[in-house]
Amino acid sequence: MNDLSKAKARSLELEENSFLDQYGDRPVLEVRFNFYPPCSRAEVFGAKPHLDRSAITVLLQDKEVEGLQVLKDGMWQTVPVIPHALVVNLGGLMQVMTNGMFKSPLHTVLTNANKLGMSIAVFDEPEAEKEIGPVDHLVDHMRPRLYRSVRNFAAFNYECFQKGKDSLKELRI
Template sequence: MLYDYTAKVREIEEQLLKAMARSLSLPEDSFVIQFGERPSTYVRFNYYPPCARPDLVIGLKPHADGSGMTILLQDEQVEGLQLLKDDQWFRVPIMPYALMVNIGDQLEIISNGIFRSPVHRALTNSTRERNTLAVFCAPDPAKEIGPVEELIDEKRPRAFKNIKNYVESYFHYYQQGRRPIDAVRL
């Protein structure tokens, strides 16, 4: 069942990547090509138990995803996801039976910063547990990624270096509380 679910999510991801490329007047396979023949898929079940003092405990610290794209199935009843915008936290409402799509650092690199990887966090709830299922879709770690050439010009110069196996360096910076994408920013 999980295998079938992730296979369907990968189909959704590919269609989204094609639509995003078309939205920028690029050939539709421009982003898909960068993910390579063997894109990576990681699945994580998140369990946030009830916490008597949610004001003191964060379920997952603020971060941006190191994936290319993260597709999240949220808890149907308990909120907890928040996005950071303009130094203010905003709650992400629950939409039953909907998938939430989050751009990851690697797609920000590939799009030369046009599509941004948002900083987000997960909060605990004082009385109820929260469960989510995240599918992280990423380029093949053996493949070098970088900004699509058509997205680089005088008005929008190259913003990132090319990199292989971004996830490996991601966790190094994440553990230090730093934004991993800053390490490849020019």
């Protein structure tokens, strides 16, 4: 996760620790094992459309069962399964830290009618009380600040999700 974060910073010509420096001394790394039982109504046991609360999510998909979809140009697109490959997704936190330079895709997971689907997701998060906002070098007169700073983005994102709100829209200035 640190290497991915540093690579993202270098791609924007930033100091490589620009994102990691906001995380504090005790960042959180969370692993989630997801099981999607077979169901003829794909939306029942899947995941509702959402943005990830992390800066970066690394996902190991099921080798045989598709289910992950991203919203692109107003249409849901299925992410193809590539056995033993990792899917790297940017979460809402990365969109805030990059002042909108990188986008966090709205995504969902659908179940398969006949097969159990599984995935393993790894999320990185800063210390809950660290205030996270756009990196200073990505804000100037040509590109004004788009997001206000926030503490505990994970909890904020979850609250918005429960209320049917978009956390990134709620943070827009």
